[in-house]
Amino acid sequence: PGGGLGRSPRRRSRARSRATLGVDTPCGAHAGENVTTVIRLRPQLEYERQKDPDQRFSVEIEPPGRVVLMDPQQNKEARAFECDIALDSSDPSSPQYADQQAVYRSVGEKIVDHAMQGYNCCLCAYGQTGTGKTHTLHGDWSRAEQRGLLPRIASGLLQRLDALKEAGAAVRLQASYIEIYNNRLNDLLAPADTNRAPATKKQGRLEIHTHPAIGVYVDNLSEIPVQSLRDAGRLVSIGERLRHTATTSMNQRSSRSHTLFSFKLEVRNAPSGEGSSRMATVQICDLAGRENEQTSECTGERFRELTFINRSLFQLANCVHALSDGSREHVPFRNSKLTMLLSESFQRNSRTYLLATLTPSASGYEENLLTCRFLESTGRIATQPTANRFSSEDVALQLQDEIERMRQQLGLSEPQEVPAQLKSRQHLLNYLSGGAWAQHANGKRPGVPEAGSARAGGAGGAKVAGGAGAGGPPSRRELAQQVVLDACNRVGKCLDNAATNLERLDSAHASVGASLGKAESQLTTVEVAVTELRHDSPSYGGGGGSSSAQQDAKAALRASQGLNTPPLLPPLLPSGGKPPKEGGASKPAAPAVTFSVQLPPIVVL
Numbered sequence: 001p002g003g004g005l006g007r008s009p010r011r012r013s014r015a016r017s018r019a020t021l022g023v024d025t026p027c028g029a030h031a032g033e034n035v036t037t038v039i040r041l042r043p044q045l046e047y048e049r050q051k052d053p054d055q056r057f058s059v060e061i062e063p064p065g066r067v068v069l070m071d072p073q074q075n076k077e078a079r080a081f082e083c084d085i086a087l088d089s090s091d092p093s094s095p096q097y098a099d100q101q102a103v104y105r106s107v108g109e110k111i112v113d114h115a116m117q118g119y120n121c122c123l124c125a126y127g128q129t130g131t132g133k134t135h136t137l138h139g140d141w142s143r144a145e146q147r148g149l150l151p152r153i154a155s156g157l158l159q160r161l162d163a164l165k166e167a168g169a170a171v172r173l174q175a176s177y178i179e180i181y182n183n184r185l186n187d188l189l190a191p192a193d194t195n196r197a198p199a200t201k202k203q204g205r206l207e208i209h210t211h212p213a214i215g216v217y218v219d220n221l222s223e224i225p226v227q228s229l230r231d232a233g234r235l236v237s238i239g240e241r242l243r244h245t246a247t248t249s250m251n252q253r254s255s256r257s258h259t260l261f262s263f264k265l266e267v268r269n270a271p272s273g274e275g276s277s278r279m280a281t282v283q284i285c286d287l288a289g290r291e292n293e294q295t296s297e298c299t300g301e302r303f304r305e306l307t308f309i310n311r312s313l314f315q316l317a318n319c320v321h322a323l324s325d326g327s328r329e330h331v332p333f334r335n336s337k338l339t340m341l342l343s344e345s346f347q348r349n350s351r352t353y354l355l356a357t358l359t360p361s362a363s364g365y366e367e368n369l370l371t372c373r374f375l376e377s378t379g380r381i382a383t384q385p386t387a388n389r390f391s392s393e394d395v396a397l398q399l400q401d402e403i404e405r406m407r408q409q410l411g412l413s414e415p416q417e418v419p420a421q422l423k424s425r426q427h428l429l430n431y432l433s434g435g436a437w438a439q440h441a442n443g444k445r446p447g448v449p450e451a452g453s454a455r456a457g458g459a460g461g462a463k464v465a466g467g468a469g470a471g472g473p474p475s476r477r478e479l480a481q482q483v484v485l486d487a488c489n490r491v492g493k494c495l496d497n498a499a500t501n502l503e504r505l506d507s508a509h510a511s512v513g514a515s516l517g518k519a520e521s522q523l524t525t526v527e528v529a530v531t532e533l534r535h536d537s538p539s540y541g542g543g544g545g546s547s548s549a550q551q552d553a554k555a556a557l558r559a560s561q562g563l564n565t566p567p568l569l570p571p572l573l574p575s576g577g578k579p580p581k582e583g584g585a586s587k588p589a590a591p592a593v594t595f596s597v598q599l600p601p602i603v604v605l
Helices: 044-050 099-118 133-137 150-167 197-202 231-241 301-325 338-349 364-379 392-410 420-434 477-538 547-557
Strands: 036-041 059-062 068-069 080-083 085-088 121-127 170-181 184-187 207-211 215-219 258-268 277-285 351-358 562-564 596-600
Touching: 036 059, 036 364, 059 085, 059 364, 080 099, 080 364, 085 099, 099 121, 099 184, 099 258, 099 277, 099 351, 121 133, 121 338, 121 364, 133 277, 133 351, 150 170, 150 231, 150 277, 170 231, 170 301, 170 338, 207 338, 215 338, 215 596, 231 258, 301 338, 301 364, 301 477, 351 364, 364 562
Parallel strands: 036 085, 036 351, 121 277, 121 351
Antiparallel strands: 059 068, 068 080, 170 184, 170 258, 207 215, 258 277, 562 596
């Protein structure tokens, strides 16, 4: 019964046009590879045992890939879901118990193998708050048996890279750490970046860009070299101290933001026969837990964080449903920064894993059901994993050719007043060639090539296929494509500005709602007090027995029963009710917004 998470019989091929890196750089591709879905069930917590002494579980794991959800409180029909890997960590005494090492063997080892072959990989942890996402990804770095997927993946990559280094290959591993807090990007490793330029520190703004061959990248992001597991642990410790966390009723250390930890590895001159050079990116995304405002009991700033968390997860769900459905031509990845960063992992060049965490408590049935339904849609998404059998130097050469071709098409000879598209390519060139990410054979930082450069004809050069020749005039089609690209960039900036304005409007709306709620509460208190005075007074409505002073006071109070607020906008007409006559023409004004609250009469004793 219920929905299934099995593989969809209809596999969609979402091939995207990507810039080639030359005929001498082989690339292997696997079309239509679905996202791997993993479910892990955590044990009951102490407060859950106190609430439910009978220990009624709402989840039953049936290895290797079946999950059954039950609602012991309302006796609803059981719902069965299927996934690729189901891990039961609820009972340590069970023979099916999956500890941190078992989770790594099921998921982490595959990610390490794929990354060493040149495939981009992404691991996303999804689930309700307090279900063990951060514990599964990080664990306890100080205890080897309690380490999560992140330290174990780092250890596996370092061991494999050290073996290649001993065999004579040139290897490099770097790490970055991004936080998405209230839809804003924060560089969690900025304090650890000692080689960062002072100008970049002053700017401090992270910009998201895309490139057909590289995919999504973030400009001005700190990338720190990693030589050992101690280095990786130090970087994670720095980021965790800067990450936004808080205590809620559901979790003592609740993540109030999404984080994305990335490893970028590069191998050159490898002795293996699968390509001497390759690059790969491993992303580990710790999504903030979905929260219910009633169960989490958040107020103030915590409630504002909850709003942004649920909104970004809602945008991610929209993108997932659009990709799994296959009927929509447009996928709204630009609606949030989280979806923009994950767009490459969910639709293009990546081998993606979705790790969903569940709670065994009976009160978590509804949240577990939502998590499994999200997993069901994600399991139908097909990505296009491609082995990146090239090095950063090859990409830098490609970008130099691309920048030179764009300058020729636009007729630019000076670096000033460059369009946004050209500036983005220059940023990407600095991103790959500057700093510690790339080692250049000549030891010289590459810049924009001079006109008439003969580098493209050299041996081993990697030129963009179909690029404009030296001095060749641009065609109408190329100019039209450039105009369209610039227009798309301008539209994207307008959409970002509109999203920022919407956030401000939402914040203002929440503030106005809070003020109105406070006013309504005060008016209710006054109304109750007046009603009590009215019933307690024996002389109310006495008629002839009242003195003239009391009658006058009553009349004055009756006249003041209507409590009018000042208008929010200027009135539509003057106080006389007629438009002013200026040469027979009426001059309309802005509409008035006003409301009144009727209070019961107050008795003067």
